[in-house]
Amino acid sequence: MSIALADEIRIDSESDIVVARKLVRDTATSLGFGLTDVTRIVTAASELTRNIYIYAGSGIMRCRPVASDARRGVELVFEDKGPGIADISKAMTPGYTTSRGMGMGLPGSKRLMDEMDLKSAVGQGTTVVVRKWLHK
Ligand SMILES: Nc1ncnc2c1ncn2[C@@H]1O[C@H](COP(=O)(O)OP(=O)(O)O)[C@@H](O)[C@H]1O
Ligand SMILES: [Mg+2]
Numbered sequence: 001m002s003i004a005l006a007d008e009i010r011i012d013s014e015s016d017i018v019v020a021r022k023l024v025r026d027t028a029t030s031l032g033f034g035l036t037d038v039t040r041i042v043t044a045a046s047e048l049t050r051n052i053y054i055y056a057g058s059g060i061m062r063c064r065p066v067a068s069d070a071r072r073g074v075e076l077v078f079e080d081k082g083p084g085i086a087d088i089s090k091a092m093t094p095g096y097t098t099s100r101g102m103g104m105g106l107p108g109s110k111r112l113m114d115e116m117d118l119k120s121a122v123g124q125g126t127t128v129v130v131r132k133w134l135h136k
Pocket of ligand 2: 047050051101104105106
């Protein structure tokens with residue numbers, strides 16, 4: 001993996017979600033992603049920053065270009081010190097929500113991106129890492 005520095009956005013309010021979306025859109029576009037993929041990546045960023053805001057109250061998003069072997073892409077990290085997720089497989093089930101949401105944020109983001117890692121500990125917080133790779 002490359003060691004490009006990540007841009008970091010603090011998520012404390014609705015307006016930070018807009019700022020995060022713009023950073024992700026600009027980064028993905030400058031890396032060469034097409035409009036359809038840019039929209040997918042921005043949608044995932046939107047859902048995952050919203051989860052930070054709703055469930056944890058605050059946290060951070062980091063955005064950086066990544067490269068491994070012949071591949072290049074973008075990596076987004078969403079980190080909070082909120083309540084955590086007790087049952088991750090339940091949370092990943094489409095339609096499951098604890099907030100009268102659509103329950104599609106986590107499963108939808110996994111589908112929109114190429115890779116997703118979710119680590120969470122109750123009482124400690126949640127970290128979601130997603131990546132999307134450019135197709136040659
Ligand atoms: N960062 C987070 N911290 C704590 N719980 C979370 C977090 N993100 C998601 N969850 C839990 O996972 C569930 C599913 O999330 P999601 O798929 O985005 O659907 P929704 O937000 O519509 O409920 C949420 O209802 C919540 O219980
Ligand atoms: Mg959600």
